[in-house]
Amino acid sequence: MEGRPFSDIAYEQFLNDEKLMGSRCKECGAxxxxxxxxxxxCNGSEMEWVEMKGRGELRAFTxxxxxxxxxxxxxxxxxxxxxxxxxxxxxxxxxxxRIEEVDTNKPEEIKVGMSLTAKFLHRDEGEDKKxxxxxxxx
Amino acid sequence: MQKRRKLGRGVAxxxxxxxxxxxxxxxxxxxxxxxxxxxxxxxxxxGVDPSDIxxxxxxxxxxxxxxxxxxxxxxISDLIGLVPKPATRTEGACASSGLAFREGVFAIASGFYDxxxxxxxxxxxxxxxxxxxxxxxLATVPYxxxxxxxxxxxxxALATAYFDRYGATREHLMNVTIKSHNNARLNPKxxxxxxxxxxxxxxxxxxxxxxxxxxxxxxxxxxxRDHGANPVIAWPMHLYDCCPISDGAGCLLLVAEEIANxxxxxxxxxxxxxxxxxxxxxxxxxxxxxxxxxxxxKEAYEMAGLKPEDIQIAExxxxxxxxxxxxxxxxxxxxxxxxxxAVEEGLTRLDGPKxxxxxxxxxxxxxxxxxxxxxxxxxxxxxxRKRAGKRQVPTKDLxxxxxxxxxxxxxxxxxxILERR
Numbered sequence: 001m002e003g004r005p006f007s008d009i010a011y012e013q014f015l016n017d018e019k020l021m022g023s024r025c026k027e028c029g030a031x032x033x034x035x036x037x038x039x040x041x042c043n044g045s046e047m048e049w050v051e052m053k054g055r056g057e058l059r060a061f062t063x064x065x066x067x068x069x070x071x072x073x074x075x076x077x078x079x080x081x082x083x084x085x086x087x088x089x090x091x092x093x094x095x096x097x098r099i100e101e102v103d104t105n106k107p108e109e110i111k112v113g114m115s116l117t118a119k120f121l122h123r124d125e126g127e128d129k130k131x132x133x134x135x136x137x138x
Numbered sequence: 139m140q141k142r143r144k145l146g147r148g149v150a151x152x153x154x155x156x157x158x159x160x161x162x163x164x165x166x167x168x169x170x171x172x173x174x175x176x177x178x179x180x181x182x183x184x185g186v187d188p189s190d191i192x193x194x195x196x197x198x199x200x201x202x203x204x205x206x207x208x209x210x211x212x213x214i215s216d217l218i219g220l221v222p223k224p225a226t227r228t229e230g231a232c233a234s235s236g237l238a239f240r241e242g243v244f245a246i247a248s249g250f251y252d253x254x255x256x257x258x259x260x261x262x263x264x265x266x267x268x269x270x271x272x273x274x275x276l277a278t279v280p281y282x283x284x285x286x287x288x289x290x291x292x293x294x295a296l297a298t299a300y301f302d303r304y305g306a307t308r309e310h311l312m313n314v315t316i317k318s319h320n321n322a323r324l325n326p327k328x329x330x331x332x333x334x335x336x337x338x339x340x341x342x343x344x345x346x347x348x349x350x351x352x353x354x355x356x357x358x359x360x361x362x363r364d365h366g367a368n369p370v371i372a373w374p375m376h377l378y379d380c381c382p383i384s385d386g387a388g389c390l391l392l393v394a395e396e397i398a399n400x401x402x403x404x405x406x407x408x409x410x411x412x413x414x415x416x417x418x419x420x421x422x423x424x425x426x427x428x429x430x431x432x433x434x435x436k437e438a439y440e441m442a443g444l445k446p447e448d449i450q451i452a453e454x455x456x457x458x459x460x461x462x463x464x465x466x467x468x469x470x471x472x473x474x475x476x477x478x479x480a481v482e483e484g485l486t487r488l489d490g491p492k493x494x495x496x497x498x499x500x501x502x503x504x505x506x507x508x509x510x511x512x513x514x515x516x517x518x519x520x521x522x523r524k525r526a527g528k529r530q531v532p533t534k535d536l537x538x539x540x541x542x543x544x545x546x547x548x549x550x551x552x553x554x555i556l557e558r559r
Binding site: 008032033034059060061062063064065066067068069070071072078081082084085086093094095096097098107112113132133 | 267268269271272275280281282284285286287288290291292294295296297298299301302369370371372373374375418419420421422425
């Protein structure tokens, strides 16, 4: 773990292993998810990996009905919207992710502030394996 | 540390033009730019010889994606006879021509050039809605695309954060839409130059002709609440919260202040320019304002020695209804959390104390993304020089106008203040 660069690629490799990882600045303690190689608080470049517990609260969300082609392939569209949101983790950092297991046809019932927990959605296998971070209600 | 900025020498706007905005099957980017350029040339009161133009700065976001053709600087430069003079394309997503204007100002202020053409063009309507959504999503930050966010999705999410913080609702955003349409009704170049009431009447008429049951909306808000008439795009953003897919072009002629009177006795002076950048949603410390806009505004106000209350009229980047509300707060016109109330009270109407988006805004005038920044400044040019026709603001001693252009999901923001002396 120690040897990996604080990069998007490493972040996604960790997601493949069902780990939500961030970087913490050794100088000032600022936390970044996804990881950053350079601290934007103090400009320090000494970072360490930290694993997130995967719990948080919904800060903002949307239920998308007019969907990009890639989501259309997954069966989403005007009659089957999907939810994307901004989640503030218990550790304080925010991440953007799909929100599952909410009724996207009743967005009025989805509430900013609701508690969420992470899950990992795997797509494809081997070299092409991709893992999407998603959250669901706790 | 942000210092007070100043130009090496003064810069003035002496001409401006814009094409009609809309979805055109029979016009391409070149046709649209020629239209804007032609109007710009004829707008120069004492005339101009285009061969005196030293350089072109052209904003274009992603005709690469929309038209499978990149490198638009020399294409446009050749079109209007400027080759072999330098042509530079600027890309700042939807703020691409806000950047072109700024670069043109710097080029003159540095003393290097005396006359520069700045503008923008975008051609979007030849793609399907889904493809345009995909093209625009190129300007989100990478994580947002991965999480499924589209452009309307990002602004929808900002709306939920704003609603949660300040108690505003969808009903408040409808006030923005209704106002924009009322203004665009008076703008012959707008893509939708109709009021919401006009649209309602047309729909009733069409139902009547087709022998269908007649819709019975009591007022504009009831129409906007109707999911059939105003379907959801990315909740809470509905169709009428979103700017359309558009084609269009705009341009302005900039010259050194000391030669401005060779071209007109009524130039506009560039007294403040600001630009800021911002982060994605996940890295923003708050989701109810744009850091880039606040920075750009501060830079421009300090340069001009002005306060937000000194701006008499403004074009503001209303790609979505919520964006107008947030930006009139970020630009300091209203306090955070007060923007939606100001719109509700009519303060931003054409005849209000702070007219916002007299052109109809991106929502109704149209939003050919790379052309928008130039078209916003064109509106300020028309208004300050009292040539805005039926939508001319009645403001007394109208002197100071400004335009705010946002790129991406807040990644780039420009704010430009013009003065008529």
